[in-house]
Amino acid sequence: MSGKTCRFYRSTLDAMLEDEMRNGAKVSRLDLCVNVDSADHLNMFDRALTEGIIETKRFDLEESIKILDRQNNVETLYVGNLKHRAKKGIFRAYDKAKEQGLQIEWSRFELETRGQVANNNAKRYLQGVDIGNMINNTLNIPQSWWSDLMGAKSTLEQTEMIVEDTNMSPEESRWIWLMKQVAPALGKAIAHDQYSEHNGGNFERFQQMVQKHYEIERAQIIQQMMRNQGE
Numbered sequence: 001m002s003g004k005t006c007r008f009y010r011s012t013l014d015a016m017l018e019d020e021m022r023n024g025a026k027v028s029r030l031d032l033c034v035n036v037d038s039a040d041h042l043n044m045f046d047r048a049l050t051e052g053i054i055e056t057k058r059f060d061l062e063e064s065i066k067i068l069d070r071q072n073n074v075e076t077l078y079v080g081n082l083k084h085r086a087k088k089g090i091f092r093a094y095d096k097a098k099e100q101g102l103q104i105e106w107s108r109f110e111l112e113t114r115g116q117v118a119n120n121n122a123k124r125y126l127q128g129v130d131i132g133n134m135i136n137n138t139l140n141i142p143q144s145w146w147s148d149l150m151g152a153k154s155t156l157e158q159t160e161m162i163v164e165d166t167n168m169s170p171e172e173s174r175w176i177w178l179m180k181q182v183a184p185a186l187g188k189a190i191a192h193d194q195y196s197e198h199n200g201g202n203f204e205r206f207q208q209m210v211q212k213h214y215e216i217e218r219a220q221i222i223q224q225m226m227r228n229q230g231e
Contacts, residue, residue: 018126027122029089032131033110035096036149042107045093046074048141054079056139059091069098079139089114091139109149111135124156128184 059080097106132150
């Protein structure tokens with residue numbers, strides 16, 4: 001899927017991916033990215049690459065390529081061998097705003113994974129592992145700006161197979177999805193909402209919306225139970 005298609009399916013993408021993997025699908029390519037509304041981060045990455053302080057076991061820093069614009073500003077940085085991209089993947093840092101023709105500051109740090117690495121990362125993603133941590137375990141910069149961007153680095157655990165439990169009810173499957181996928185994302189959203197500079201009260205509105213739909217569903221369930229008793 002392109003980025004545009006992923007955005008279109010954003011609300012159901014995790015469920016789609018998990019369903020396909022439960023049915024035996026293998027992910028052969030997975031791109032993981034982190035965006036930042038700053039051009040300075042791209043220049044800092046360039047300096048880290050030039051100084052050779054980037055830590056990575058997958059890519060050879062000497063094979064990296066730098067692409068500049070006409071004003072000698074960094075446009076794209078490739079870490080890894082482009083000739084081996086189809087097998088080993090690649091890491092790139094680039095000016096996303098310039099690519100899109102936008103007059104804003106927007107840099108993207110993107111890890112392209114292939115083969116078994118992509119499949120394992122897809123499982124980790126469904127298990128709630130942070131994208132920044134997966135990137136960090138492939139390519140890390142021991143500087144504060146990088147850890148602020150990607151989050152703290154922690155060892156990735158071995159992935160477990162996603163096995164379909166034919167005895168699992170739809171309700172059980174739904175609760176597993178809520179706990180694995182929704183709960184981590186919601187927890188992060190609540191923390192950012194409460195501790196951001198402009199607390200918009202989004203969590204309170206979210207609670208009200210949940211309560212509203214709970215009451216609607218509860219009323220329907222009670223009505224159905226009463227009809228069943230009458231029969």
